[in-house]
Amino acid sequence: MSGLLFQNIEKKFGSVVAAREVNLHLPHGKFVCFLGPSGCGKTTLLRLVAGLETPSQGRILLDDEDITRTPAHKRNFGMVFQSLALFPHLSVGENVAYSLRIRKIDKATQRQRIAELLDLVQLSGLVDRHISQLSGGQRQRVAIARALAIEPRLFLLDEPLSALDAKLREEMQLELRMLQQRLGITTILVTHDQREAMTMSDLVVVMGPDNRVHQIGSPLEIYRNPSDTFVADFIGTSNLIECTCTGAKEVQVGDTLLEVAEMPAGVSRGTPVILSVRPESIHVLPFIEKGKNRFHGRVAFVRDVGSSVEIYLDCDGLPLTSQSTPKGRPDVAQGDDATAVLPPESCIVLKS
Ligand code: ATP
Numbered sequence: 001m002s003g004l005l006f007q008n009i010e011k012k013f014g015s016v017v018a019a020r021e022v023n024l025h026l027p028h029g030k031f032v033c034f035l036g037p038s039g040c041g042k043t044t045l046l047r048l049v050a051g052l053e054t055p056s057q058g059r060i061l062l063d064d065e066d067i068t069r070t071p072a073h074k075r076n077f078g079m080v081f082q083s084l085a086l087f088p089h090l091s092v093g094e095n096v097a098y099s100l101r102i103r104k105i106d107k108a109t110q111r112q113r114i115a116e117l118l119d120l121v122q123l124s125g126l127v128d129r130h131i132s133q134l135s136g137g138q139r140q141r142v143a144i145a146r147a148l149a150i151e152p153r154l155f156l157l158d159e160p161l162s163a164l165d166a167k168l169r170e171e172m173q174l175e176l177r178m179l180q181q182r183l184g185i186t187t188i189l190v191t192h193d194q195r196e197a198m199t200m201s202d203l204v205v206v207m208g209p210d211n212r213v214h215q216i217g218s219p220l221e222i223y224r225n226p227s228d229t230f231v232a233d234f235i236g237t238s239n240l241i242e243c244t245c246t247g248a249k250e251v252q253v254g255d256t257l258l259e260v261a262e263m264p265a266g267v268s269r270g271t272p273v274i275l276s277v278r279p280e281s282i283h284v285l286p287f288i289e290k291g292k293n294r295f296h297g298r299v300a301f302v303r304d305v306g307s308s309v310e311i312y313l314d315c316d317g318l319p320l321t322s323q324s325t326p327k328g329r330p331d332v333a334q335g336d337d338a339t340a341v342l343p344p345e346s347c348i349v350l351k352s
Contacts, residue, residue, distance in 0.1 A: 002063050003027040004049065004154070004186070009058035011044050018044040020211050022058070026188070026203065031180050033197035034190045036207030037234070042190040043158055045207075049188065050156050051075050062153070077154040078147030082162055084139055086131045086146070092118070093127035096145045103150070117145040120179065137168050144176070148183070155180070155187040161196070173200055194235050198223070206231050223278075229350050232276040239282065239320050241275040242352065251275060251349060253318070258293050259344040264351055274350045279323035281346030284311050284330040285339040293347070295320060295340045299332050313340050 009022040019041035026032050034042040047053040048060060051072035059068045067075060086095050093114050100110045118124045121141035131139060140160060147155065157176075161169045177200045180187045191197050197204050198219040206222060208214045208230045215227040226232035229240055243251040243258070245267050251258050258275065267273055288296050297315030304310075309329045313320045320340045324330065332338050 001025065001061075005059075005061040006045075007059045007061065009045075009048065009055050009060065011041070011048060011053060012056045017211055019048070019207075022213055024205060024213060024216060026186065028186050029184050030186060030202040031177060031200055032186075032188045032203045032205060033201040034188060034205050034207060035194060035197040035234075036192065037209055038192060039211075040207040040209055041211040042192070042207055046156055046158055046188060046190050049154065050077055050079055075154075076150060076152055077156055078150060078152030079156045080143045080147045080158070080160045082159040084143040084160065086139060086143055088131045090131065091127065092123060092129050092131070092134070092142050095131065095142050096149055098146060099150045113149060117149055120148070121145045122175075136164050137172060140164065140172055141175075144179070148185075152185070155185045157187065157189040159190055159192070162191075162193075169196075176200070198235070206234065208234075225348065226276060226350070229274050229276070229352070232348070232350060237279055237321065239275075239277045239279065241277070241318065243273060243275050245269055245271045245273050245349075249344075251347075253295075254316070256292075256295055258342060258347055260347040260349050261345050263349055267349070267351065272352050274352045276348045276350055277342050277346055279310065279321045281343060282320060282322035283341040283343075284313070284322045284324075284332060285341060286331045286336065287339065288337055289339045289341075293342045293344060295342070297338060297340065299334050299336045299338050302332070302334055304329075311338075313338060315340060 004026040006022045006024040009019060011019045034045055036042050044053060048055055051070060054069060059066055096114050096117055097110045100113060114127060118127060121144055123138060123141050161172050164172060173196060201219055203216060204219055204222050205213055206215045215222055215231050222231060222235055226235060232238040232240060241253055243253040245263060246252045246269060249260050249263060251260055251273060295315035297313040299311060300314045301312040309324050309326060311322045322340060
């Protein structure tokens with residue numbers, strides 16, 4: 001099978017299980033993010049790919065070749081760490097050429113490659129500058145150029161943008177994504193920032209606090225169809241409502257019946273389930289309206305942040321959050337009676 005394959009990977013450090021039962025297929029040319037909260041095993045998984053750790057169990061294959069025990073320096077992968085690990089006493093050009101020098105590439109080829117790479121990361125003209133004379137974003141680009149110098153088979157990034165301020169970070173995210181698309185290089189980025197993962201990736205691998213992979217899919221698939229309550233809560237925000245299955249496509253919460261998109265396999269009448277509904281899917285009516293998929297309540301708070309409006313409802317003790325654009329803003333104020341409408345197609349049922 002072409003691409004990177006994890007077969008039943010487990011990594012233990014003494015009694016700590018850093019990654020368990022990881023089975024993944026990452027096709028070539030994709031931008032993949034390993035996403036999850038601190039300690040879920042993202043970095044460990046990346047280090048296993050890089051050859052900086054060996055798994056306690058399982059195999060890693062690249063294009064059918066078993067690389068589980070191939071030493072890191074023989075894998076030909078490019079890596080950028082959070083610390084960047086640039087050589088401060090060397091110039092930009094010398095940093096970028098480092099791995100070429102080790103590989104004893106001739107000087108003329110080195111010069112040409114440095115020029116190409118600096119052009120690629122928009123640092124032409126800074127070849128003789130010292131690392132200490134660069135801005136955070138420029139250092140970032142040097143680290144990227146240095147990792148790409150060897151024309152790696154895989155490009156691995158461990159939270160390289162986390163030290164940058166918010167604006168520069170967003171600029172670098174865009175630059176990195178465009179660079180990856182131009183080169184078509186298979187890239188894995190470790191991040192705990194769900195916005196970063198959602199905006200940059202073709203594929204997101206969501207890992208949970210139990211050090212397992214919970215879901216792999218495109219950002220939209222994961223957002224629209226989270227596999228469980230952890231993913232629904234970790235990716236964006238979600239209204240999670242405890243309810244009971246009452247029919248093939250129906251659940252009940254208190255006296256309210258709700259038609260849902262579909263019922264997960266293995267859930268029968270009477271089974272407790274969790275309903276996940278995104279805030280932007282909930283419509284608020286400025287009056288009481290009875291019927292299916294409707295909750296009556298009172299507006300507890302309105303938060304208007306300019307680009308969006310959030311309405312917090314208290315529906316007889318059930319808190320619901322709705323989000324709308326300024327144009328679609330419901331005509332309600334704090335303390336008003338209101339109805340929350342949850343469209344069936346946006347009601348995702350998860351096993352509890
Ligand atoms: P973060 O976002 O905080 O970097 P992470 O998801 O990348 O977290 P890992 O660094 O992969 O998580 O760590 C996973 C688990 O393995 C943690 O409990 C961590 O303490 C443990 N761990 C990682 N490396 C080692 C090690 N060398 N020795 C012992 N335990 C380790």
